[in-house]
Amino acid sequence: LRRAVADHQRRFYGLEVDAETEVLITAGASEAIAAAILALVEPGDEVVLFEPYFDHYATSVALAGGRRRVVRLREPDLSFDVADLESAIGPRTRLILLNTPHNPTGKVFDAEELGHVARLAIRHDLLVVTDEVYEHLVYDGGRHIPMATLSGMAERTLTISSGGKSFGFTGWKIGWAHGPADMVSAVLTAKQSLTYVSGGPFQHAMVTALGLDDGYFSQLADDLEGKRDLLGDGLRAAGFEVFPTAGTYFVTADIRPLGFDDGVAFCMSMPERCGVVA
Template sequence: MNGPGRRPQTTIFTLMSALAQRHGAVNLGQGFPDESGPAHIIEAAATAMREGHNQYPPLAGIPELRHAITTHQRHWYGLAPDPDDGVTVTAGATEALTAAILAFVDPGDEVIALEPSYDSYKAAVTMAGGTLVPVRLDTPEGAEGHWRLDPARLAAAVTDRTKLLLVNSPHNPTGTVLHRDELEAIAALATRRDLLVVTDEVYEHLVFDGREHVPLASLPGMWDRTVTIGSAGKTFSVTGWKIGWATGPAGLIARVKDVKQWLSFASGTPFQYGIAEALASGDGYYRDYIAGYQERRDLMVAGLEAIGFEVHEPEGTYFVTTSVAPFGYGDGMAFCLELPERCGVVAVPNQAFYLDQEARPEVRFAFCKPVDVLEEGLKRLREGLTG
């Protein structure tokens, strides 16, 4: 925690986005789309505003959205959280994650997270008085590899103080999608050691090449010990609406709601109506969504490889991780700080997602931008790095 006179640390996203503005750079760092969501979703929110849905919603979210979330979970995964007691709508996935961690973690408890990990995890665990214990994914062997989970390493990290496993798949920043056998190993460990699990699944629909996203809660023995976190921002390109949710058994969700009431209490009433409409989108929307992002992924991977980056093709999410070692850099942070002025492009160093913050050559680019923006970014990188 920050003592008297200490200032909160600025996130890497704030820092890099400020550099993007200062240098007029193409922002391929922070993961927000440049395009707005589908028109019928925007109109649903606007209609809700015009019809007077502009005051506080219920703590757990409007009934229409809670039922839509339950229907979505049943359709895609065969899960059926109770819309009254097993779903709570939050101010984005970050609030859901924070509320869950504050609900279950006591001072002195340990929380295991896969590393690299999203930077808000450590902040939330620290606020709860706990300790974040990173378990590093195996790094890829060569450009064709992916980050993978070593179940033995995960099991070895569990101690008598471990309270909770924090699992993110599809994984930010690496783009790894955990395979079923990896998830089964996590489930077996959680059951054997009687651990709670919180899963961050905000990229659930963004998986490529026919891969499958398997919610941990759907595996045998996991429903009663898992809180699943989802979000509309990534799937429907409305990150500014900040509509997320937590689902799970009523007893666990009740504890999440107990904390959430002292955070936002509730928010985004008309946006909740818009997301209820969004979740009713047919399967065709999701197919087109994946196909569009797979096209952009392929464009970025091929373009970055042609420039000279060592590229690790992502299995999911809308991020691609590269090594900048071919350009003589062992420190991705140094590379990213120079990049806006040198090339007019912003990226994010992966070392920001590690607890030790040590220099590493990996750098993350976001491809959740229109094709012409990605092409402009690649052109600037090519001219600045090889011209």
């Protein structure tokens, strides 16, 4: 499986990865994220996150004794202010945790945005941990750009992904991380205290999945793009404002055009109002 991961990275992104020393198999991407934070963050260190973010990031940082510094993705285009990113970086900053395509907004960071992150990571000698589990769920002719492909970033980036989203096997919990050998070795030290091995038989199946032809991956994106459009059109027809979704399988809708301003209260009222659980 480590060889299949390395082959996948070469095939899709032109990355040369040593399967023996630079790839680690984990119990899903979630374990890879937790092990990475536990290995690379010391108590008091700061981790920069883009908000909103997958809640697992916050718990992993807390377990490591780290502190979160957040940069907000701004409506309606879900862009970020580079000045906000610069101000979030301080003397205790250890790493930037970047998720693209992004959960839960559906944003796909473009080359210019990734360039800003890379420039600041290099300037401040920071590590970057990237969660790229939605890498094959990109729409409208867009493309996913791994941070490790940018100049000067392969040597400071740990790339995390899994088979859960690309192949619909979330329950199998087969993930991986790759990066510089010393960084992967450090993550392994933490990982082996979380689980020893996961999904042995499923790992063989994932080798086959990663080797599927290009038609599978393009059809996956095309199919989900159509479903995104169907759902978005329906929500707009119901009166919601729908923000752009360039990737993932998330659609973000704003309830304010309907006269509501409390998302939690709105969701709690839906079973009574229309028989829908949110």
